[in-house]
Amino acid sequence: MRDKIRPSQLAEAKSRVRSRLSANLTWVQSALADDLVRSFLRPTEYYNSQETERQLRIAANNVEPVRFNIEKDEVAVREGSVITPLDIERLEALGLRQPAVRWEGLVSTSLLVGTLVLALAFYLLRFQPQLLEDPRHLLLMGLSLALVCLVAKVTIPGRSIWPYVLPFASFSMLIAILLNHQLATFLTAVVALIVGYVAGNSLALATFVFVSGMAGILSVWRLQRMISFLWASLFIAAANVGVIVAFWLPGQEYSLGTVLALSAAGLANGALSAALALGSFSVLGNLFGITTILQLLELAHPNQPLLRRLQLEAPGTYYHSIVVGNLAEQAAEAIGADTLLVRVASYYHDIGKVERPYFFIENQVDGVNVHDQLDPKTSAQVVIAHVTDGLALARKHKLPKRIADLIPQHHGTRLATYFYGQAVGQLGEDVVDPEDFRYPGPKPRTKEAALIMLADGVEATVRSTPQHSPEKIDQLVREAINEKLAEGQLDECDLTLRDLDTVRQSFVSVLLGVYHPRIEYPALPKVALGIKGLPEGQAKAGPS
Numbered sequence: 001m002r003d004k005i006r007p008s009q010l011a012e013a014k015s016r017v018r019s020r021l022s023a024n025l026t027w028v029q030s031a032l033a034d035d036l037v038r039s040f041l042r043p044t045e046y047y048n049s050q051e052t053e054r055q056l057r058i059a060a061n062n063v064e065p066v067r068f069n070i071e072k073d074e075v076a077v078r079e080g081s082v083i084t085p086l087d088i089e090r091l092e093a094l095g096l097r098q099p100a101v102r103w104e105g106l107v108s109t110s111l112l113v114g115t116l117v118l119a120l121a122f123y124l125l126r127f128q129p130q131l132l133e134d135p136r137h138l139l140l141m142g143l144s145l146a147l148v149c150l151v152a153k154v155t156i157p158g159r160s161i162w163p164y165v166l167p168f169a170s171f172s173m174l175i176a177i178l179l180n181h182q183l184a185t186f187l188t189a190v191v192a193l194i195v196g197y198v199a200g201n202s203l204a205l206a207t208f209v210f211v212s213g214m215a216g217i218l219s220v221w222r223l224q225r226m227i228s229f230l231w232a233s234l235f236i237a238a239a240n241v242g243v244i245v246a247f248w249l250p251g252q253e254y255s256l257g258t259v260l261a262l263s264a265a266g267l268a269n270g271a272l273s274a275a276l277a278l279g280s281f282s283v284l285g286n287l288f289g290i291t292t293i294l295q296l297l298e299l300a301h302p303n304q305p306l307l308r309r310l311q312l313e314a315p316g317t318y319y320h321s322i323v324v325g326n327l328a329e330q331a332a333e334a335i336g337a338d339t340l341l342v343r344v345a346s347y348y349h350d351i352g353k354v355e356r357p358y359f360f361i362e363n364q365v366d367g368v369n370v371h372d373q374l375d376p377k378t379s380a381q382v383v384i385a386h387v388t389d390g391l392a393l394a395r396k397h398k399l400p401k402r403i404a405d406l407i408p409q410h411h412g413t414r415l416a417t418y419f420y421g422q423a424v425g426q427l428g429e430d431v432v433d434p435e436d437f438r439y440p441g442p443k444p445r446t447k448e449a450a451l452i453m454l455a456d457g458v459e460a461t462v463r464s465t466p467q468h469s470p471e472k473i474d475q476l477v478r479e480a481i482n483e484k485l486a487e488g489q490l491d492e493c494d495l496t497l498r499d500l501d502t503v504r505q506s507f508v509s510v511l512l513g514v515y516h517p518r519i520e521y522p523a524l525p526k527v528a529l530g531i532k533g534l535p536e537g538q539a540k541a542g543p544s
Contacts, residue, residue: 007043014038061258070094112197116190123186136288137179141187144171148191152198156205160258163205164244164265168195169236169273170280172213173220177281178290181217188213204247208240208266215239216273226278233274240266291400296344299403306397307347309354316362317353320459321346323514327455328448331506335499337447345406348399349452352390352407356382371419376426380419380437387411387439409449410456412489413441443492450493451503454481458507468515470508477507 005013017037021030068090070076076094077087091097124131131137148171156163168191176184188210196206219232244262285292302308311318325346332342357363359370359382371379387408394404420437444450458480462473481504484490495503 001041001044003044005041005044007046010041010043014041017041109197112194116193120186120190128180128183131179131183137290140178140284140288140290141175141183144175145187145191149194152191152195156195156199161261161265163195163199164208164240164262165268165272167269167273167276168209169212169216169269170276173216173232173273173277174281174284176217176220177277177293178285178288181221184217185214188217204243207247208243211239211243212236212266212269212273216277220277229274229278232277233270235270236273237267237270240269289401291341291402293340295400296340299399300340300344300347306351306354306393306399310351313354314357314360314363316365317350317357317360320362320463321348321350323459324349324452324455327459327507327510328451330510331451331455331503332448334502334506335447335495337451341402342448342451345403345448346452346455348390348394348403349407349410349456350386350390351393352386352388354393355386355389359383360386376419376423377436380416380423383416383419384411384437384439406446406449406452408440409442409444409446410452411439411441412443412453412484414439414484414487414489443489445492447493447495447499450490450495453489454484454503455507457484458511462511462515468511470512473511473515474504474508477504477511 003013018030018034021033025033068086070090070093076090076096077083081087088097131141148168151166152163152168155166171191172184172188175187191213192206192210195209196202199205215235215238216232219235220228241263244259244266248259248262282292282294284290285295298304302311307318310321325343328346329339329343331337332339353360353363359379361369364370374382390407391404394407415434416437416439420432420434423432423437444453458477461476461480462468465472465476481500485500490500
């Protein structure tokens with residue numbers, strides 16, 4: 001038992017027992033000793049595969065890489081010479097090796113790509129059909145996905161640290177900002193599967209790409225300020241380090257130095273992803289005709305030519321647009337719609353009124369109503385024309401398509417009811433054609449367009465009534481929303497009844513703040529105010 005006996009050597013060791021017995025023993029004693037020793041003989045040395053693998057990894061990590069420089073005009077491999085592994089590496093580095101085609105690899109890759117493409121196609125048809133209507137959006141999505149897959153295929157194989165530096169999360173952030181978050185989530189899962197496959201079915205790297213992409217998507221959700229990209233870089237970096245440590249802790253497959261290097265790569269990944277997304281989303285938006293946050297923020301500035309003209313030439317409409325923007329923005333926040341788009345589009349929804357501002361009651365400050373001199377049909381056509389005038393101004397000033405599209409949708413296909421009622425009263429219902437008093441449409445096709453329609457109608461209705469008690473405001477808002485719903489104006493957008501009730505509550509809350517009760521201050525003696533020359537009782541402190 002003092003000898004090294006491995007499990008594979010046990011039978012041989014037992015067979016040598018009799019030859020090692022003392023010659024002084026009798027035959028019976030030798031047989032007894034042989035049986036006893038053979039029955040108790042056990043291996044004294046075992047193979048520890050886990051410790052061996054660990055020692056091999058440690059030794060491999062401690063080996064410094066050997067580098068060879070290939071000089072210009074140097075012969076890589078001579079004809080007829082025996083090819084060594086070093087020669088194969090030299091040929092691969094020079095791009096001169098053409099390995100044999102592995103049909104099983106091509107088939108497996110084709111099956112994976114085909115499956116993912118079919119899944120993406122069915123997803124778009126079922127959940128994102130609006131994207132199929134715009135070729136530019138499809139082109140952006142296809143080119144971005146192809147570029148990411150190409151980068152993964154070229155840079156990942158054969159490398160251990162570099163894949164964790166590649167800013168795949170920037171792809172997810174750009175799709176989320178330029179298209180939508182739901183599509184970005186699905187495409188992030190697709191990219192994660194492809195990267196994991198390219199990296200040799202690496203679950204760790206696939207999880208790393210998916211989690212970092214989701215961190216980026218959640219960071220830019222409802223993006224309205226540039227500082228969001230700073231937070232995005234921090235969130236992505238934290239998520240990256242978390243995934244790396246999570247996969248290292250159970251088996252500790254890597255050395256501590258390797259884990260620290262991977263963590264540093266994850267931190268760099270966060271910074272690179274945010275920087276790449278910040279630097280390219282505006283360029284891609286302009287290139288593919290997509291309205292970006294920078295454009296919306298710029299359009300919201302009061303010094304924009306159209307807004308400045310509206311403020312100077314139609315101040316009543318300008319104030320109305322500001323209130324509509326506040327109403328629609330709060331409602332959009334409540335139901336998860338695009339708040340920035342709603343607010344900016346509200347500012348421009350009535351921009352066509354600047355062409356004939358005094359045909360609209362909110363701009364008639366001198367008490368003269370020009371419609372008193374016109375027949376109802378003419379008045380209706382002039383009022384309805386502010387939609388087409390607005391579209392013409394939007395094209396002239398090159399407003400983004402998403403803003404321009406909401407201008408005709410905010411009235412849908414409704415009737416100019418006031419003038420239609422006048423015409424029916426004067427001529428009779430059988431003579432009047434309702435189509436002469438109908439807005440051209442289309443009906444609202446998005447949540448944002450529907451919110452602007454509802455906010456526009458609610459603001460005008462509440463402003464026109466002298467009673468602003470909470471009960472009255474709630475009643476007017478409820479009636480205005482139900483009227484649009486009954487007319488079918490909301491049939492083509494995806495607002496639910498629960499959304500409409502949330503919108504109603506939001507509208508009421510904002511309007512109560514706008515029309516809150518004000519106390520009337522008593523008249524103060526002019527002596528107390530230090531005013532001379534005014535009759536007693538005219539010196540008042542205006543209510544605030």
